[in-house]
Amino acid sequence: MPRPGFVLEVDERTPPLLVHEGERFRMQKFPLGTRVVYPPDALPGVPDVHAAIRHALLHPVGDSKPLPELLFSGMKLTIAIDDISLPLPPMVTPDMRQRVLEHVIELAARTGVEDLEIIVATALHRRMTGAEIRRAVGERVFRSFWPTQLYNFDAEDPNALLHIGMTDQDEDVEISKRAAESDLIIYVNINLVAMDGGHKSVAVGLAGYRSLKHHHNVKTMMHSKSYMDPREGHSAINDSVVRMGRVLAASGVNIFQIETTLNSETFPSNLGFLNKREWEWSAYDQGLMMAARKGNELAPPRMRRELYRRIEAPYKLTGINAGEVEAVHERTLTNLHRQQLVEVNGQSDILIMGLPYLGPYNVNSVLNPILVHCLGLGYLFNMYRNKPLVRQGGVVILHHPVPWEFHQIHHPSYIDFFEEVLAETTDPAEMEKKFEEKYATDPWYIHLYRTSNAYHGVHPFYMWYWGAHGRDHAGDVIFVGGEANSVARLGYRRADSLRDAIEMAKDTVGSSPTMTYFHAPPVMIADVR
């Protein structure tokens, strides 16, 4: 029986604790009394993945027929899959998408389906390269369909989008024309965190700027408390997406949703100590950590990045459900919470987090300063239910070097955003008003998005908005070890050590603050009571 997550209180017996800081990690002594939130142990995977997939397809949940009954000869079938942002890190092959796709395509082939297309639901994310897609879907699927019937979604192709209608809150619902006009959309999802999946899969993954701007905006983000709590009324972004999903359903778009959940085995065995609680490290784990740390320091940056890029998570499937979107997602969330939920009593004055090397938008890329902001204040800060781990006006301390570097191909608009927009304002509302439209409609960024592997021109704005709630909630944000210039450009402060950062934080939260260290990854959700 895997152990649940728990909250450690640092005492004199507590060894130094591991803190991620980008492409490095450190062993950090924490002040006595600091609370440390630990994730639950990894759940065991289902014993027979193929049997689980078959069972899910044949026994759908909600108001849905089994998949074989939904398929018929001569139908127009569209399968959509999550893009490279899931899971993190990329999982060891075979990827879960490949496993599910092979079952689905097999059924379609046997039924006599001929018009079949597979779309990578990238929305405004960068196009995946052929190699990346091959890795996700497997060689058999790739060779059968790439590039004509297996391709990246293009949210800027005016002929590829179809306006479905409006929600009761005047939100445009516009998705891929091919998908909308299909007899059936099958969405194959990997649900890593609570905000993934559900209506978000189709209504966001296959949508364009016209539709996305209704929920990817400052007002909605500020009212999403938290993104990871998709219960109605807790997340404005989720509520908006649900409204859109219901419009899709009402307009006759048929969706057969397949959602998978994975356990928390995030790091491979040669970095196994990253999955363990420190006082349970064997002598081997300690030696491995020191060797990895030293090797990491000595390695040239390119080699270091390459080594990190090669990390593959040995994730195991903990559950798969298929059928009607909302019924499926409800079960997915239950599964996810079984793996990720940790009860925490009360908030604290200071929240400390270590930011790892990877977020959803820098797979095979660079975690630039804007993505660091998004990872810290957008993702990790929001890994809670009920209320944040830090009180309103408290201080968030983040460990990351925040290097001033960008991936020229993946993030061209980020570079201009950093140089032009952030140099003028860090206020999300102001930049939304003054700059967003210009970046979203810039023909050069659109060209790069459609033909290269660049994120859409508006994407850096979304990343900034993503952290807006965390930024607004915190009284101060301090980066330990952050590069001075880039941290200043983000509008935050920096410190050389955790001790210095805590001293600086005392100006905001008083002389004897309570502290919580959120010991992630692996991913978890703090259920703050």
Next chain:
Amino acid sequence: MTGIRDDLKRMAEGFRWGRRPMVPRSAEPYALERTDRTFPTDWARTEAGTAARQVILKSVILPMLRNEVALKVHGRDVLDGVQGPLIFYSNHTSHLDATIIMTSLPDRWQSKTAVGAARDYFFDVWWRQAFTALVYGGFPIDRAKGGRGSVTKARELLDDGWSLVVFPEGQRSPDGHVQRFRHGTARLCIEAGVGAAPIGIRGAYQAWPKGSNWPKAGRPPVNVRFGAPIYPEEGETHQAFSLRMTQAVAALHDEDRSTWWEALRRAEHGETPSLHGPQGPDWLRRWEGLRPVPRRRSSSTWE
């Protein structure tokens, strides 16, 4: 180089290298169950290991022991002519006990005796494991679970002709008085058909009580008294044999306090004083337990 040195220092301090690993208090309810790693100890009972042990016991440990406490050993002669193996047992109040017994045993027994030592204490870090195995011929005992693994090992040693030293109380006394004997030792005697040789140790608690790091200064007196082995009778239960074992140790303490004759007579009338100490609060029991053992000077010929 400084970086590496600092790293090593931080890790050594934080992870208690060479010391007992500890679980943070708030993490204890979630601690992993320890896997029973069997530390190899057989090497310490080979001919070379035994020879090394005897050299260490006689040339290092015994002089150190005599330097710290005024040790007096009585009644070793009761073992003359006794055929092994035996299970030596005594009251357990101090870290000195195993050392005292091993250094006090006659050579014939010393070379063929192994000490059962708590796995969770003496077999936690490598150097303590090696020390326990080499100096005491030690083998691990699971005191928490009464694990069958350690019983199997004990039986194996007895079958090989090795005598054992065990402490039936399972742990050192917190106040110097004898705690209830667990029945595992009696059961082992009955199952293996071997005798139990009682040893009474007085003064070890006063010399080195639980919670201290080293014996007290001033060479406090410690008296050790060997008793004749007792054997389980036909059909005797382990509870009954365990009770006899307790009484045998109590009689040795009584003898040390008074005389052999008086103790014998009190035992005959079932009036041997209990070793369980006075009823009362913990401080009172500790206070009584720490009452110094009188120094017994040999009377001068001319007095």
